Amino acid sequence: MSEQRRVCIAGAGLMGSLLAWRLARQGFQVEVYEAAAEDQPASAAHTAAAMVAPYSERSLAHPDVFALGLQSLQLWPQLLPELHADSGIAVHYGQSGSLVVAHPADQAELAQFAQDLRQGGLWNPADDGRENEAAIQRLNQARLQDLEPALNPQLAEGFWLRHEAWVDNRALLPALHQAARSFGTRFYFSTALNDFPPYADIKLDCRGLGAKPALPQLRGVRGEVLWIESQEVQISRPIRLLHPRYHLYLVPKGRHRYVLGATEIESEDRSPVSVRSALEMLSALYCLSPALAEARILNFDVNLRPALADHRPQILAQDDGVLSINGLFRHGYLLAPALLQRLQQQHGLALGLEPAPTGQSAPSKSIPSQAIAFGGEACA
Incomplete structure (x- = not known):
């Protein structure tokens, strides 16, 4: 070598x-x-x-x-x-983890997510509500609001995946x-x-x-994202919204900006975002936090993810x-x-x-502060 x-x-x-x-x-x-x-x-x-x-x-x-x-x-x-x-x-x-939530009409998706976690040995319901270092905790509406006050209060429960980044x-x-x-x-x-x-x-x-x-054997899988800016809404960690057709996620990017992604399309088309995809993403934003209705759209973006048959x-x-x-x-x-x-x-x-x-539940080591630069259906 x-x-x-x-x-x-x-x-x-x-x-x-x-x-x-x-x-x-x-x-x-x-x-x-x-x-x-x-x-x-x-x-x-x-x-x-x-x-x-x-x-x-x-x-x-x-x-x-x-x-x-x-x-x-x-x-x-x-x-x-x-x-x-x-x-x-x-x-x-x-390094403050991520939240997984679902619209009240889609609670079956959250129940399936919970079952998958439990069957995989990743979540123990006995850990819920305890002040411990469990990697995954189920949260009620009050705990969700404690972690992210800007979330829609109609989101009645969810999961905190504490070690995600x-x-x-x-x-x-x-x-x-x-x-x-x-x-x-x-x-x-x-x-x-x-x-x-x-x-x-x-x-x-x-x-x-x-x-x-x-x-x-390589193929492209189309993905679409939306960038927004909101001075009023403060969300501090990624939020995933479960849905029967797709899983949506909102990720903070600093300077009051967020990126929302959802779509996963078996296509190598690089054309601009469709009206249907845009409506689905905007509906998801409103579902997560109605105050995001006043956010400013910065841009939509499209790219292709390189994938093999087994992902x-x-x-x-x-x-x-x-x-x-x-x-x-x-x-x-x-x-x-x-x-x-x-x-x-x-x-x-x-x-x-x-x-x-x-180790499946080992938390990641914190990064020293000097290495950090800055800190669907619509819900009715």
Whole structure:
């Protein structure tokens, strides 16, 4: 490994940027090629809500995704202070957990969520109402209002997933580029890479859906998000609203801004958000907090998530010596740190990571304050 000093990475999204920073930090000569312009990021990581929410995803995702997500909860608090030191950019990492709620008409969805948690051994009803460190607690209406006073009081119960987190991805990606550059990484934006240069000792393909010619089994899954701003409504943690057709989530992004995501469409269409999707998202906003009816719409955004048939990530050593990392689907921020760990342990990449403890209910370590930058049917 010590003789393999030149690294070429295709793709400057989340995975490619993390790898560029970690490898450059270990003394490698790193080049990154990205098809999009630097001032017009096009990766799914840029559009994402950037939640690290393994418990929320447990009933929807493969058990491997849940296990990797628990590892990432341990690794993000290790990575972000180092990134702050290397880039000078403090990236907010929210660690107050997330809430899962449902409209009164959709209580069957919440009951199914509870059953899935209990059958998975993740939630014990005996822990409800106790002042303890249980990873998951069921809350009544009063406790929901205590945690998030701006929530609609019609939301009568929910779950607090105490160890879940979220990242300010709009600060994270530039910080990763800055940190990688500080160690000599060269970025070539507006430059698609179809063939890796022969001088590269390590070749990493992190192009997401851009790698489809090399991975024909890859498909794009359309996702749509809405950005809003509200000076009046203060919500401090991600909120998921369960619905029979879709699960919606609202994530605080600082400076009174929030991102709402919901749609998951089996399509590689990148056209603007449809009227139907917009109405569903706006209805969900009103359901979560009627005061958000006065929020200002900043923009709608669309992107494609790279997915494989089983919605699990894939690290594939190809015949031409290229190591492909792909298929993160809508779990990029949930999976990326754990995939770094896997690349170090199973594929010999020197990334300078400490072993991450695993344990289904272990809380993630807090990040020092200096690494933090800033703090359906409509409900009637």
